[in-house]
Amino acid sequence: MRKAGALLALLTVSGLSFLFAQSTVGHIGRVPTAEELRKWKSPILPDGTGMPIGSGTAAHGEIIFVNKCGGCHGMHGEGHDPVGPQLVGGIGSLRTPNPVLTVGSYWPYSTSVWDYIHRAMPYYPNPGTLSVDETYSVTAYILYLNHIIARDEVMNQITLPKVRMPNRNGFVSDPRPDVHAMAKR
Ligand code: HEC
Numbered sequence: 001m002r003k004a005g006a007l008l009a010l011l012t013v014s015g016l017s018f019l020f021a022q023s024t025v026g027h028i029g030r031v032p033t034a035e036e037l038r039k040w041k042s043p044i045l046p047d048g049t050g051m052p053i054g055s056g057t058a059a060h061g062e063i064i065f066v067n068k069c070g071g072c073h074g075m076h077g078e079g080h081d082p083v084g085p086q087l088v089g090g091i092g093s094l095r096t097p098n099p100v101l102t103v104g105s106y107w108p109y110s111t112s113v114w115d116y117i118h119r120a121m122p123y124y125p126n127p128g129t130l131s132v133d134e135t136y137s138v139t140a141y142i143l144y145l146n147h148i149i150a151r152d153e154v155m156n157q158i159t160l161p162k163v164r165m166p167n168r169n170g171f172v173s174d175p176r177p178d179v180h181a182m183a184k185r
Contacts (some may be wrong), residue, residue, distance in 0.1 A: 048161025055156035056137025058144035104146030110163040
């Protein structure tokens with residue numbers, strides 16, 4: 001009888017903890033709104049497919065950058081530890097003992113930079129608020145600061161995807177066979 005009682009007690013405790021776990025999980029987060037999903041889901045591919053029509057230059061981008069980005073990233077993208085990473089410089093440093101990861105040294109596609117900025121920056125509290133033209137302009141400014149394009153070069157849905165990033169061929173596919181098998185699933 002004592003045994004049965006202990007068992008019942010055990011069942012009750014585990015049953016309760018199950019309920020507790022369920023209710024906790026059930027209250028985390030919420031269903032995203034259609035507007036949030038639209039912002040997060042990106043139709044833009046590295047080759048430029050899906051880039052929206054618009055344009056901008058580094059000269060215009062500098063004004064936006066100083067107002068909306070420089071506070072965290074430094075006025076010339078030099079970084080501002082710990083609030084915003086360095087965006088400029090470090091090109092050619094990845095194979096050295098002191099690699100510096102920036103947009104210029106690391107990112108393989110200019111289109112991904114555009115897409116990331118458009119969706120995720122100016123970070124907090126208002127990511128995703130730059131217009132299409134503003135995003136072309138700040139992207140141009142960051143590329144210009146990295147000496148990848150000229151200051152007056154117009155960046156738009158045709159020209160930006162043609163910009164070749166310095167680390168374009170720096171990525172190698174993972175040779176482990178199981179990783180490849182996973183990726184194919
Ligand atoms: C409140 C601070 C803040 C502001 C303002 C801000 N950023 Fe950022 N930015 C960050 C942080 C923090 C990260 C790193 C985020 C991460 O890794 O998850 C980041 C990452 C980035 C990156 C990717 C860097 C990399 O190599 O991974 C780019 C590009 C960028 N920001 C551009 C911009 C631009 C352009 C603006 C202005 C429109 C801007 N940011 C405004 C804080 C900021």
